[in-house]
Structures are given as structure tokens and as C-alpha cells.
Amino acid sequence: MEHEPHIPAVEQESSIDDPPDLPMELEESLDDPAIHNNELQPESEITFQLFEKGTQRGRDKLVDSHGYTYNKKMQRSNVTYWQCTVRPKRNPCKALVTQRYGKFVKNNVLHNHSPSTGSDIATKLTLQVKKLAAQDLFKPASATVDDVLLKEMGNAPCPSLPKPERLARVANRQRQILRPT
Numbered sequence: 001m002e003h004e005p006h007i008p009a010v011e012q013e014s015s016i017d018d019p020p021d022l023p024m025e026l027e028e029s030l031d032d033p034a035i036h037n038n039e040l041q042p043e044s045e046i047t048f049q050l051f052e053k054g055t056q057r058g059r060d061k062l063v064d065s066h067g068y069t070y071n072k073k074m075q076r077s078n079v080t081y082w083q084c085t086v087r088p089k090r091n092p093c094k095a096l097v098t099q100r101y102g103k104f105v106k107n108n109v110l111h112n113h114s115p116s117t118g119s120d121i122a123t124k125l126t127l128q129v130k131k132l133a134a135q136d137l138f139k140p141a142s143a144t145v146d147d148v149l150l151k152e153m154g155n156a157p158c159p160s161l162p163k164p165e166r167l168a169r170v171a172n173r174q175r176q177i178l179r180p181t
Contacts, residue, residue: 048097048104054123061123062097064106067115067160070097086113118160125152126162126170133171134178141171
């Protein structure tokens with residue numbers, strides 16, 4: 001006895017473009033992520049810290065309490081203009097700070113990047129390494145870096161902490177500048 005294949009009865013004509021009638025089961029999906037309000041909140045008082053010879057090239061560096069860094073754009077007799085240090089060719093940050101008679105005023109332009117948390121600590125550590133390297137010319141650079149890191153940091157984490165190898169290079173570069181020629 002041969003079995004013929006069972007062919008379901010078709011109630012109406014269907015075309016290839018019509019989706020098949022399948023029972024729909026609703027699946028519980030993950031909740032949609034909450035949309036955060038990214039509007040600017042009223043900023044707390046911004047404080048600025050000036051580091052003399054704080055850049056790699058030995059120029060002044062300005063760091064605000066949010067972690068943004070600035071270098072001198074232009075200096076006049078009673079006014080200094082500081083520009084944000086994030087300046088790629090295609091989309092430079094236009095944020096500026098004006099310094100008049102020792103007071104810092106931020107312009108209304110917002111930064112187009114996120115701040116570097118701990119940049120003030122990183123600058124302070126770099127300057128401290130340079131200072132100690134200049135005082136003791138015969139102490140190994142790695143020992144100088146270790147002393148500074150233990151004294152200034154302890155075990156506290158810092159996201160923008162320079163690598164110890166980089167700090168050792170900074171110390172050696174500082175010593176090279178001080179060597180007689």
C-alpha cells in the first residue's frame with residue numbers, strides 16, 4: 001500500500017509576496033535603554049590651575065577642574081587667550097578661556113570632546129619628575145619616577161596617569177638638557 005503525500009487544503013489563493021500565516025508568539029525582549037537627557041546642566045564653579053612649563057615643549061599649561069587642558073593662543077599686555085589643546089586638523093575644539101588680571105573666564109563655546117579626568121595630576125607628576133631629575137643627576141630615572149609616584153599618588157587610581165616608562169624618558173630628557181655641551 002503506497003502512501004500519498006498529504007497536501008494541505010488551500011482555502012484561498014496566495015501569492016509569493018504574501019507572508020505565510022504562522023501563529024505569532026510574542027517574545028519578551030529586553031527593555032529599551034533609557035534615554036538620558038544630555039542637555040547641559042548648570043555647571044558648578046570651574047576652577048583653573050596654571051602650570052608653568054607644563055607642556056612637553058616647556059610652555060605654560062592651563063587645566064580646569066573638569067579635566068580640559070589649554071595652551072596659550074595669544075598674550076597681550078593685560079589679556080591672555082587660552083585655547084583647548086584638542087586640535088585635530090578636521091575638527092579642532094573651539095573652546096577658549098580668557099585671562100584678565102588673574103581672572104579666568106570661559107567662552108560660551110562647548111568642547112567637542114570628553115574631558116581627560118586627572119590631567120591636572122598627570123601634569124603635576126610630570127613637572128615633579130622633571131624637578132627631581134634636575135636636582136639629582138646621577139639617580140636612575142626609574143628610581144626618580146618611583147619616588148614621585150609613591151609620594152604623590154600612593155595607591156590612588158588616576159585614569160590619565162602617564163606610563164612610568166614615559167615619565168622616565170621625561171626625566172632623561174630633562175637631564176640631557178642640563179648636560180654641558
